[in-house]
Amino acid sequence: DAGVTQSPTHLIKTRGQQVTLRCSPKSGHDTVSWYQQALGQGPQFIFQYYEEEERQRGNFPDRFSGHQYPNYSSELNVNALLLGDSALYLCASGLGEGTGELFFGEGSRLTVL
Amino acid sequence: AQKVTQAQTEISVVEKEDVTLDCVYETRDTTYYLFWYKQPPSGELVFLIRRNSFDEQNEISGRYSWNFQKSTSSFNFTITASQVVDSAVYFCAPPSGNTGKLIFGQGTTLQVKP
Numbered sequence: 001d002a003g004v005t006q007s008p009t010h011l012i013k014t015r016g017q018q019v020t021l022r023c024s025p026k027s028g029h030d031t032v033s034w035y036q037q038a039l040g041q042g043p044q045f046i047f048q049y050y051e052e053e054e055r056q057r058g059n060f061p062d063r064f065s066g067h068q069y070p071n072y073s074s075e076l077n078v079n080a081l082l083l084g085d086s087a088l089y090l091c092a093s094g095l096g097e098g099t100g101e102l103f104f105g106e107g108s109r110l111t112v113l
Numbered sequence: 114a115q116k117v118t119q120a121q122t123e124i125s126v127v128e129k130e131d132v133t134l135d136c137v138y139e140t141r142d143t144t145y146y147l148f149w150y151k152q153p154p155s156g157e158l159v160f161l162i163r164r165n166s167f168d169e170q171n172e173i174s175g176r177y178s179w180n181f182q183k184s185t186s187s188f189n190f191t192i193t194a195s196q197v198v199d200s201a202v203y204f205c206a207p208p209s210g211n212t213g214k215l216i217f218g219q220g221t222t223l224q225v226k227p
Contacts, residue, residue, distance in 0.1 A: 033213055042204055042217030043158070056214050088156055094213050102148070102213060104158035 002027055004093050004105035012111045013081050021076040021108045025093030032074035033102065034066060035090040043090055049074050050097050078110075086112045115140045117218040119205055125224045126195055134190045134221045136205030142166075146208055147188045148215060149179070153201040164188065195225045 005024045013019050025032050031050045035043035045058035049068035068074045072093075078085055088109050092102040116139045126132045138147060149161040162172060164181055172179045176193045192199055202222050206215040 031213060033215075035215075035217075042206075042220050043215075044217070045209075045214045048213055058214070090156075090158060092158075092213075092215075097213055100213070101160055101163055102215065103160055104150075106155060106157040109156070 004091055004103050006091050006105035006108050008108055010109045014113050015081055017081050018079045021089050023074045023091030025072050026103050029093035029095055030072050031094045033092045034076045037088040081112045083112050117205055117207055117216055119218040119221050121221045123222045127226050129194050131193050132195050134203050136188045138186050138207050148206045149190055150204045151201045197225050197227055200225045
């Protein structure tokens with residue numbers, strides 16, 4: 001039973017560039033959430049996708065956008081990268097929109113130079 | 114407003130010692146869930162437990178136990194006979210309302226020395 005998988009695991013970008021991160025949820029899950037974790041901090045909620053729609057959003061600018069596909073996989077896009085966007089980006093999957101168990105992937109570590 | 118506090122930033126123990134990690138969750142909600150996650154150096158957040166505020170009975174799973182006291186808003190996590198593999202950052206995380214949006218605190222870094 002495959003868990004949550006994310007790609008790429010590491011990437012380096014320069015300021016102003018755009019990045020796309022990908023996530024495949026755990027088998028049987030239909031909801032995907034994205035979190036940003038800066039070094040030494042707890043993860044911060046970016047947004048949640050369910051039924052291919054953004055259902056909730058955290059306090060992140062419009063430069064952060066996403067998509068969910070019919071197979072429940074998801075992408076996180078960040079435009080006009082800033083140095084402060086350097087972080088570990090974590091994807092979590094769950095069943096439905098409620099407070100069920102959430103399973104996380106190993107994350108994509110983004111470095112912006 | 115909801116607020117989760119893990120006052121212990123770092124804890125260091127020697128293998129086989131028992132260790133308790135504290136978590137205080139302040140909310141106006143009368144019912145809620147709380148999650149505990151472990152984050153080893155690999156970065157993946159590992160789900161440990163989800164508890165409902167209705168249930169104040171201690172939960173035990175192997176060397177792990179959880180004590181939930183609604184009166185003090187505390188949801189503490191104890192590792193008995195700690196092992197080096199327990200070294201990680203531990204997060205207590207309540208959902209925001211009845212949603213899948215988790216609110217993470219700063220976490221507690223546990224170092225277990227051999």
